[in-house]
Amino acid sequence: MGRERLMWAGMTTGKDDRALRRRLARRLIAVQEEQRLRLSRELHDDLGQMLASVALELHNVRAGTEGMDGRLERAAMLVDRLSAKVHDAAWNLRPADLDRLGLRASVEDLATMLCSQLGIPCEMDLEALSNPLPAETALTLYRVAQEALTNIGKHAQPSRISVTAHIQDDRMRLTIEDDGRGFDGRAELGPGHLGLAGMRERLALVGGELTVETATMKGTTVYADVPLAH
Template structure:
């Protein structure tokens, strides 16, 4: 009985709408948590650091301990800032998609100590909030994978408009992987990227091979 059943168009549309609502809820939660980390915890840590900077214990040993505590608080503040930024970067709402993706790319390349080619002028074009957020998350996931697994010497992040579609391209010259094999632990995010793009009428394409680097293409419609 069940084997012969097919999923109708209405069912598919319902599932897609439910998936879109789930993503919207997740993004709202990310935004709330990001604000709490930045505004509440971040401000408290900043106040503690200021107090520690101004305290002098009067002995060399205690002064050294206070100095170490200050360094630890500063490091924790930086981690809180990074966590808040990764959850929901302020630039995405304040400065826009282009600046946010540029920040992702330049930050990764600075951490890896490699060259970075960036051409994202096309991301200045008007995009719906949903598509802009989708492209940001694709760039974030793809660049995170590069940093964790690729071991590249160069990364390129570009965006171009072809007809009525936007293409975001993330390319590296690193280790690559077997694109025909079952996804391993390091590549499970690819399925999520593909599903997320499909919800906005987009498409994900991967070109890769062992030792030949990886190129990720994310295509989304500009209208509709």
């Protein structure tokens, strides 16, 4: 009897430890997102406004000055570029569309922006993302899409990208596919693929899972599955 109680106590402690780790991981992600939101607002509202004012002044001075036209034009161009980078950084930290327009529009924007930058076609079927999801699940799927598409832009060199979402039974599946370089899925992942671990951990916290199918020079497909009722 004493041994049975000891074994049961050990099992309970193990479950408690896992539950505690999950709670701590959830809290860590929540804190990170709060920090992202605050920094995003500061970048967009404060720094972005100041850059816009400087750019306006430079454009006004350039319009009324002959001798300094060339230098002012270059300065204005640099400020415009910096302003665009600040906007992109704020958008990536916490996209306004996710709160204002929803998950579908946000993921569509991510895919459209990448395909426009790469000059390649993008196939999208994201109607399923119009369905209401818990805020944590929606944010998780957005971050997975963001990470997967960022990886494609950095490493894949694809000629096309496909982003789809479908509901089967009580689960939502987000699929992001490219026909690019791929990688050896059997090899130990290096620093360039650390994002996969982050995606997997985020999905696990909402009861989801990540599946990656890839092979060298044969493209990569990322599946993110989440329960609709969590």
